[in-house]
Amino acid sequence: MPPTLILVRHAQALHNEMKDYSIRDPDLTMLGQNQCLELRKSLMENPLAKEAGLIVVSPMRRTIQTALLSLDWLIEKGVKVEADAGWQENSAKPCDTGSPASKLAEEFPGVDFSALDPVFPDKTSPAASHYHFGRTPLLARARAALARLYTRPEKVIVVVSHSGFLRLAVTGCYYFNADYRVFDFSPQEGMPPDHGGDEAYGLVQHPSTKERGGGLGWSWTHEVVLGADLPDGEVPNELPPVS
Template sequence: MPPTLVLIRHAQALHNVNEKYHLPDPNLSGTGLKQCLELREHLKTALKDLDVGLIVVSPMRRTIQTAILSLDWLMDAGVPVVASALWQENSAKPCDTGSPIAELEEEFPMVDFSWVDAVYPDKTSPAGAVYAFNRKAIVGRAQRALGELRGRDEKAVVVVSHSGFMRQGMTGCWFFNADYRVFEFEGEGLGLRQWEATRKGGLGKSFEERVVVGEGIPEEDKVPVGA
């Protein structure tokens, strides 16, 4: 049976404050640190009946920090944390472009970065085209991310990722900072069925409205080189 997926958006980061999108790979804000503590206490109860066997993080500082602060109790119980470039955010703005893996390995030794594509954090060259900011690449990447997890043996996997990617590329659902949703794989494919209890987010902070997957992402042939 495929694993249950717990999809978490990172807590508030510095670029979320007054839209400072020029900040490269920003850290969590003071508010974000507090949100992690709230999420931590909630998840310790909400996930107690799920046998979480793996934590996957986007290899960006804000997602890794959110995982470490909110899921340390799972890590202390031996649940491994792996980074995957498939779960990074959509755009190629500085705030959505990651840091060199060598830096992150030194900063976060508790995370396994062996899954991360060697091209990371490139999104703009031909080599990084799979991570480009266009509809085909993002929706395709989301399918790869789900396919990678669907075949795993764990009963439940927790993922810490980004609102834009999870909404526009994968689920159609909005995610508030440090809120989460729980999904099951539906049928034999990569379709997802959300738990009714999380339709407004597990913390009740996210919009209930949904969007069409792919909506708001430019078509491939309309994206200028280096965008």
């Protein structure tokens, strides 16, 4: 049986506060750190979160920091934190482009980067075409990220990712900073017919987070059609290839 997913948006980061998207791989703000405390309390009281056997993080500073601050109680029990580039944010703007993996591994030794795509943090070169900012690659990336989780043996998996990617390519739902939603898999449903692959991984949200606008109740309740607001073609490179 596929796992239940708890999908979390990172807490407030510097680019959110300052509306400055030129900040490369920004850290959490003080408000963001405080949001993590509220997220932590909510998850600790959530029966499903207590059963989590894996934590997956987008390999960005703000997502890793959110996981370490809000899920430390799971990590202390031995739950693994695994970095997966498939859960990065959509664009190649500086704020959505990661730091070198070697630097992140040194700074966050408790995170497993061993399976991280070696192309990371490149999001613009031909070799990184699956991370380009366009409707087809983003929906395909979401499908691949879900496929990797679908076959995992854990009963519950927590994923810390980004609002744009989660909303436009994965679930159709809005996520306020540090809010989360709970989903079960519904194979072969939920993806648009031209999503670009042979297999779809739809998700069905638990009423507990759907009806109140997220686990913390901070997010909008209305939804969008997957892929509807993504560019049909790829957006020109916003950064030179990352070495």
